[in-house]
Amino acid sequence: MDYEFRVIVEKVSVASQEVVKRDTVKIYDIRPPKSILDLGLRHAEQISLLTKVQNALLAEQSALIDLGYDACPNCGQKLKKNGFMQSNFHAVFSDHQLRIQKHRCNNPDCNWQSTPTTTTVFGTDIHPDLAKLQCEQGSLFSYREAQTNLEKVNCSVRSVNNHTRIQSLTNQVGSRLSQDTLREPSPQDCATPATDLIVQVDGGHIPVKEKGKRSFEALSAIAYQPDNIEQIDKHHRQITKKTCVISGMDDELETIKTFVLNAARKQGMTELTRVTGLADGASNCWSVLLSLKPHCQELECILDWFHIGKKFENVKNALGEGFGKSLESAKWTLWHGEAEETLTKLKLLQDNITDDAKKSKIKGLHDYLKNNSAYLVNYDERESLGITYTSQVAESHIDSLINARHKRKRKMQWTREGAHNVLQIRAKMVSQEWNDQWQDTVLEALIGAP
Numbered sequence: 001m002d003y004e005f006r007v008i009v010e011k012v013s014v015a016s017q018e019v020v021k022r023d024t025v026k027i028y029d030i031r032p033p034k035s036i037l038d039l040g041l042r043h044a045e046q047i048s049l050l051t052k053v054q055n056a057l058l059a060e061q062s063a064l065i066d067l068g069y070d071a072c073p074n075c076g077q078k079l080k081k082n083g084f085m086q087s088n089f090h091a092v093f094s095d096h097q098l099r100i101q102k103h104r105c106n107n108p109d110c111n112w113q114s115t116p117t118t119t120t121v122f123g124t125d126i127h128p129d130l131a132k133l134q135c136e137q138g139s140l141f142s143y144r145e146a147q148t149n150l151e152k153v154n155c156s157v158r159s160v161n162n163h164t165r166i167q168s169l170t171n172q173v174g175s176r177l178s179q180d181t182l183r184e185p186s187p188q189d190c191a192t193p194a195t196d197l198i199v200q201v202d203g204g205h206i207p208v209k210e211k212g213k214r215s216f217e218a219l220s221a222i223a224y225q226p227d228n229i230e231q232i233d234k235h236h237r238q239i240t241k242k243t244c245v246i247s248g249m250d251d252e253l254e255t256i257k258t259f260v261l262n263a264a265r266k267q268g269m270t271e272l273t274r275v276t277g278l279a280d281g282a283s284n285c286w287s288v289l290l291s292l293k294p295h296c297q298e299l300e301c302i303l304d305w306f307h308i309g310k311k312f313e314n315v316k317n318a319l320g321e322g323f324g325k326s327l328e329s330a331k332w333t334l335w336h337g338e339a340e341e342t343l344t345k346l347k348l349l350q351d352n353i354t355d356d357a358k359k360s361k362i363k364g365l366h367d368y369l370k371n372n373s374a375y376l377v378n379y380d381e382r383e384s385l386g387i388t389y390t391s392q393v394a395e396s397h398i399d400s401l402i403n404a405r406h407k408r409k410r411k412m413q414w415t416r417e418g419a420h421n422v423l424q425i426r427a428k429m430v431s432q433e434w435n436d437q438w439q440d441t442v443l444e445a446l447i448g449a450p
């Protein structure tokens with residue numbers, strides 16, 4: 001070995017370029033790499049080197065922390081230096097101790113002392129970049145999985161990444177996002193006024209361990225302009241711009257109604273916009289959609305063809321092949337907008353079945369369509385006109401939102417509020433608003449600002 005590799009940090013005068021301090025942070029051997037493992041630094045060594053470089057920088061920065069005391073805040077007398085205070089700081093990949101100057105009052109009768117810490121100076125001892133990672137992990141995985149994931153990335157166990165801390169932060173950030181979604185969006189956060197807008201509302205169940213309950217319903221909605229549906233390939237479409245909202249609150253739909261209104265506004269809804277509302281037929285979904293009516297020019301609610309197709313499919317599977325043709329025929333008339341005839345066909349089919357279980361399946365489908373007859377349209381005509389009649393099953397679909405987080409672990413015990421909060425982060429990610437919004441929200445949650 002002829003050479004070694006030194007990592008050096010220097011403190012340099014900007015004006016004179018004179019090196020005033022120079023430290024060797026680490027020395028590595030330079031050897032021929034025998035395998036891919038020897039190329040560069042191993043994972044743990046990278047973190048270790050980063051920690052050392054950060055320590056050197058933080059030592060310089062700590063000395064410059066100005067607490068803003070000109071005189072004793074107690075008696076107004078002069079202050080004198082009084083040693084240093086060691087204080088924690090948690091960076092993204094490393095934990096540090098800051099050395100902050102302490103002061104003491106010169107007046108012996110007063111004896112005031114400052115006890116500065118990272119938290120008293122900055123409001124928190126966690127770097128927001130770490131808090132962001134914790135929120136993202138906490139919104140996608142169980143809090144224990146989030147802890148494990150962060151430990152893996154970090155090559156070490158850090159108390160700051162403990163699952164209870166991740167849970168608490170995720171909750172606070174989610175709660176702030178929820179508050180934010182309740183506020184009417186400012187004009188600069190809204191798309192240019194839309195002529196047409198589509199709003200889909202959907203419900204999904206979140207497992208919960210509450211007294212006498214197995215789950216509760218969360219409602220989600222997604223608003224987008226028809227122009228923002230993009231065909232990726234023959235079978236797949238994506239929505240390039242959308243606002244997704246979700247609520248798990250038990251408040252007679254109050255939260256979700258405000259969320260949906262603000263989501264629609266963000267996507268450009270004005271009093272001149274024609275809104276097409278799509279839902280699966282559940283009455284609470286219609287009620288959310290209908291609440292948009294006073295805020296737009298026209299609201300047309302349509303029973304989502306995607307869900308109709310699914311219902312027919314279910315019944316077909318339950319009834320067996322023998323009934324396939326009759327069901328297809330009923331579906332065909334429905335597709336062509338002849339709802340009455342469809343209902344007659346289903347009723348006839350129901351009367352011709354003797355098996356009680358199968359009979360009730362058909363009755364279920366019949367009643368579903370009947371209850372939603374106000375929202376049945378000529379789907380065939382809409383398709384040939386190129387206008388909306390079915391939801392875009394994107395990643396924003398409620399089941400994938402919930403599944404990503406809430407159905408993963410059966411033993412997870414959600415409270416409504418906890419689930420509601422964590423879903424706010426998911427909704428912001430899906431709406432592509434998280435990247436712009438996380439910093440303010442995370443800082444507010446960490447520092448406790450209003």
Ligand SMILES: [Zn+2]
Pocket residue numbers: 072073074075076077105106107110111112
């Ligand atoms: Zn004093």
